Amino acid sequence: MSEVLRSLLFIPGNNPGMIQNASVFDADGIIFDLEDAVSLEEKDAARTLISMALKTFDLSPKKIMVRVNPLNSVWGPEDVLRIASCHPDAILLPKADEKAIEACGKLLDEVEKNKGFEANSIRIFALIETAFGLEHAREIVDASSRLDGILLGGEDYTADMQIVRTREGLELSYARARLANLCKAYGLQFIDTPFTDVDDFEGLTFDIQEAIRWGATGKAAINPRQIERIQHAFMPTQKDILWAKEVLEAWSEAKKQGKGVCSLHGKMIDSPVVVRAEKILENVMAYRQKEEALS
Amino acid sequence: MINSIGRVLPEYSEGYGEIRPFAGINKNVSNSEYMNRIDTVKKHKASKRRNNLAELIRELEIKDGMTLSFHHHLRNGDKVLNMVMEQVAEMGIKDLTIAASSLFPVHAPLVGWIQKGVVTSVIASYISGPVAQSISQGDLKYPAIMHTHGGRARAIESGELVIDIAFLGAPTSDCCGNINGVQGPAACGTLGYAVSDAEYAKKVVAVTDNLVPYPAERVAISQEYVDYVLVVDSIGDPDGIVSGTTQITRNPLGLKIAAQAVKVIEASGYLKEGMSFQTGAGGTSLAVAHFLKEKMLEEGLVGSFASGGITGCLVDMFEQGMFRALLDVQCFDHEAIRSFRENSRHQAMSASKYGNPHNKGAVVDQLDVMILGATEIDQDFNVNVTTGSDGCIMGGSGGHSDTAAGAKLAIVVTQLVKKRNPIVKESVTTVTTPGESIDVLVTERGIAVNPRREDVRKQLLQAGIHLVDIKRLKEMAYELTGEPQALDKDGRIVAFVEYRDGTLIDVVRKI
Numbered sequence: 051m052s053e054v055l056r057s058l059l060f061i062p063g064n065n066p067g068m069i070q071n072a073s074v075f076d077a078d079g080i081i082f083d084l085e086d087a088v089s090l091e092e093k094d095a096a097r098t099l100i101s102m103a104l105k106t107f108d109l110s111p112k113k114i115m116v117r118v119n120p121l122n123s124v125w126g127p128e129d130v131l132r133i134a135s136c137h138p139d140a141i142l143l144p145k146a147d148e149k150a151i152e153a154c155g156k157l158l159d160e161v162e163k164n165k166g167f168e169a170n171s172i173r174i175f176a177l178i179e180t181a182f183g184l185e186h187a188r189e190i191v192d193a194s195s196r197l198d199g200i201l202l203g204g205e206d207y208t209a210d211m212q213i214v215r216t217r218e219g220l221e222l223s224y225a226r227a228r229l230a231n232l233c234k235a236y237g238l239q240f241i242d243t244p245f246t247d248v249d250d251f252e253g254l255t256f257d258i259q260e261a262i263r264w265g266a267t268g269k270a271a272i273n274p275r276q277i278e279r280i281q282h283a284f285m286p287t288q289k290d291i292l293w294a295k296e297v298l299e300a301w302s303e304a305k306k307q308g309k310g311v312c313s314l315h316g317k318m319i320d321s322p323v324v325v326r327a328e329k330i331l332e333n334v335m336a337y338r339q340k341e342e343a344l345s
Numbered sequence: 346m347i348n349s350i351g352r353v354l355p356e357y358s359e360g361y362g363e364i365r366p367f368a369g370i371n372k373n374v375s376n377s378e379y380m381n382r383i384d385t386v387k388k389h390k391a392s393k394r395r396n397n398l399a400e401l402i403r404e405l406e407i408k409d410g411m412t413l414s415f416h417h418h419l420r421n422g423d424k425v426l427n428m429v430m431e432q433v434a435e436m437g438i439k440d441l442t443i444a445a446s447s448l449f450p451v452h453a454p455l456v457g458w459i460q461k462g463v464v465t466s467v468i469a470s471y472i473s474g475p476v477a478q479s480i481s482q483g484d485l486k487y488p489a490i491m492h493t494h495g496g497r498a499r500a501i502e503s504g505e506l507v508i509d510i511a512f513l514g515a516p517t518s519d520c521c522g523n524i525n526g527v528q529g530p531a532a533c534g535t536l537g538y539a540v541s542d543a544e545y546a547k548k549v550v551a552v553t554d555n556l557v558p559y560p561a562e563r564v565a566i567s568q569e570y571v572d573y574v575l576v577v578d579s580i581g582d583p584d585g586i587v588s589g590t591t592q593i594t595r596n597p598l599g600l601k602i603a604a605q606a607v608k609v610i611e612a613s614g615y616l617k618e619g620m621s622f623q624t625g626a627g628g629t630s631l632a633v634a635h636f637l638k639e640k641m642l643e644e645g646l647v648g649s650f651a652s653g654g655i656t657g658c659l660v661d662m663f664e665q666g667m668f669r670a671l672l673d674v675q676c677f678d679h680e681a682i683r684s685f686r687e688n689s690r691h692q693a694m695s696a697s698k699y700g701n702p703h704n705k706g707a708v709v710d711q712l713d714v715m716i717l718g719a720t721e722i723d724q725d726f727n728v729n730v731t732t733g734s735d736g737c738i739m740g741g742s743g744g745h746s747d748t749a750a751g752a753k754l755a756i757v758v759t760q761l762v763k764k765r766n767p768i769v770k771e772s773v774t775t776v777t778t779p780g781e782s783i784d785v786l787v788t789e790r791g792i793a794v795n796p797r798r799e800d801v802r803k804q805l806l807q808a809g810i811h812l813v814d815i816k817r818l819k820e821m822a823y824e825l826t827g828e829p830q831a832l833d834k835d836g837r838i839v840a841f842v843e844y845r846d847g848t849l850i851d852v853v854r855k856i
Contacts, residue, residue: 070762070825071598071789073790074598074601074789074790075597075601076601273597274597274600274601275595275597275600
């Protein structure tokens with residue numbers, strides 16, 4: 051899934067009202083959840099409900115993921131087989147490590163072959179939410195060519211670390227920095243953990259900015275009311291856009307004059323600055339097209 | 346016969362008379378002749394004060410077949426109607442008409458009096474709870490008549506609805522009948538729906554639990570209209586007085602709809618200095634007000650007035666300087682009551698001033714933007730807020746039809762599907778408000794503009810707002826829910842739905 055996903059909305063797999071309205075929410079992607087949001091006695095029913103939803107509703111152009119149960123649980127393998135046969139865009143694999151990613155890839159190979167789907171067309175996002183997972187992130191990335199990105203599970207990660215997750219989120223800095231860097235190095239998407247206080251929009255805004263500061267390409271949401279702020283935060287500001295245009299104009303002029311560097315408002319412009327400016331305008335175009343498609 | 350929106354109506358009905366079919370929103374404009382407000386000249390040298398309801402009822406000489414009126418400012422906390430009717434029923438009086446501005450679940454005892462024939466006719470602008478259920482099941486001898494708020498005032502003032510005795514719940518009164526709604530244990534704010542009753546009923550009784558020394562202050566209804574002042578222990582339960590939804594929705598669908606509605610207001614050119622605005626008290630409608638507030642703050646705009654039933658949400662906008670005045674027919678919550686008590690620019694208005702189509706100028710005609718809810722809306726934009734999809738009465742127009750007709754931009758905000766029922770349908774169960782007066786429908790899955798408003802359609806498209814045909818919205822709803830089965834159209838008529846001008850827009854049949 052090469053398309054950048056700014057926001058991914060978790061929808062509980064046992065909530066028909068929310069599932070029915072998945073297409074209405076303005077997120078770039080939806081994560082139907084069969085894991086934490088679903089109680090043990092509803093696991094089977096939720097799996098059936100999500101399978102039916104995937105077959106019934108046209109949710110395009112949104113990207114659809116399903117968070118299955120861990121592969122070492124009694125539900126995990128069956129989740130992957132049943133859900134993959136409905137061809138979501140990706141499986142979000144919780145408690146990911148390299149073994150789980152490999153096993154998931156094999157199950158997906160099997161379904162794609164049996165169903166006649168294009169090979170490798172169902173992608174994987176790894177949910178890294180343990181200290182072990184974080185330390186093995188590189189191996190996880192190497193474990194399957196299906197991997198399109200990593201989602202940081204902040205609640206489980208801080209629980210595993212036996213540290214407190216705070217509103218400021220400083221305790222996530224290492225995980226964010228490490229995963230952002232890894233994803234950038236491998237051309238993957240890094241989706242930041244959801245902010246769990248659904249009524250604290252100031253805290254949410256701060257949390258998104260922190261994630262962006264470390265290099266997140268998108269952020270998960272657990273309530274539709276969080277989406278607009280997330281989408282907005284990833285959109286370059288008017289000031290950024292203006293700066294990028296000025297940089298490219300100055301650079302174009304410098305090239306005409308055969309120069310390798312130039313300056314704008316007293317600051318030097320060289321190749322890395324130009325790349326940054328190009329990326330800003332590229333993102334603006336991509337996000338605008340996405341919003342057009344979603345409207 | 347068939348009216349102009351295709352509804353089949355009888356030509357005559359016992360207990361109602363000749364039917365005048367609805368012919369269009371501004372067609373019946375000149376047939377009202379106004380009654381003289383004071384039909385007899387009496388000198389009240391004797392005290393008006395009474396302390397015993399039973400004795401007063403004997404004194405009033407209530408007879409079989411009379412019409413008694415009540416207002417609904419005490420909402421679901423009202424004790425007046427039940428108190429009076431219990432006494433009347435005990436005296437063996439029968440065949441009465443209850444002309445209440447609205448009836449709530451608290452009026453459940455009325456069901457027993459309907460079943461015993463004490464009450465054989467009910468006239469109201471809004472009915473919910475057991476009384477609505479009872480009427481829908483066919484308990485009432487004659488079909489109920491459901492007015493709009495403005496239509497009720499028109500009917501009273503024109504003499505179509507003659508009230509023999511009006512019982513006015515009075516949160517505060519002096520011994521001469523100067524009434525206010527802002528003081529006392531059952532303070533409810535403004536008393537807009539009681540004004541026509543006070544001015545035109547043959548006899549008027551102020552029922553109060555807060556008798557103050559003469560002269561009372563902040564008079565809403567003046568002594569010259571009041572015949573008696575009955576002092577009782579309590580006229581209302583304060584907890585029930587501020588009932589209903591007055592909180593902004595947290596439902597993400599409702600919030601999305603509200604945000605879209607504000608975009609529609611902006612794109613239509615009505616978001617401007619001096620704009621006037623009204624919204625209902627539903628969660629989504631209030632969210633529209635909330636987002637509008639953010640937009641007005643951002644743009645530094647000051648509106649002229651907000652009107653209608655006033656909620657804390659509108660008070661907040663008013664107090665932050667977003668409107669120069671509030672025009673208030675009914676306070677919905679404590680904040681509205683406080684504001685009305687404290688601020689002279691928070692003005693009261695009568696139901697007639699609010700929405701009577703045949704007086705010399707109603708406030709609804711000054712409205713720029715009106716946000717309306719819908720229980721159902723059909724592909725001709727006709728709206729039902731009277732019955733549920735099962736055909737059972739659960740509300741009524743209130744000011745819905747009045748404001749839709751008056752406002753320059755009437756926007757219906759609703760989810761496309763609620764509780765597995767499609768809200769946008771081929772044909773609504775009951776027409777409350779004609780589609781002719783609805784301009785835009787905003788749902789979470791798309792915005793539709795009434796083809797009558799080509800100007801609005803062009804403006805919205807120009808602003809980049811994606812529009813959908815209302816028929817497509819109906820199809821989207823049916824894709825989710827399946828096509829609903831039509832209800833029986835041949836059952837006995839249990840209620841007449843009158844448009845604000847007194848013509849008949851639809852009927853409700855027995856469930």
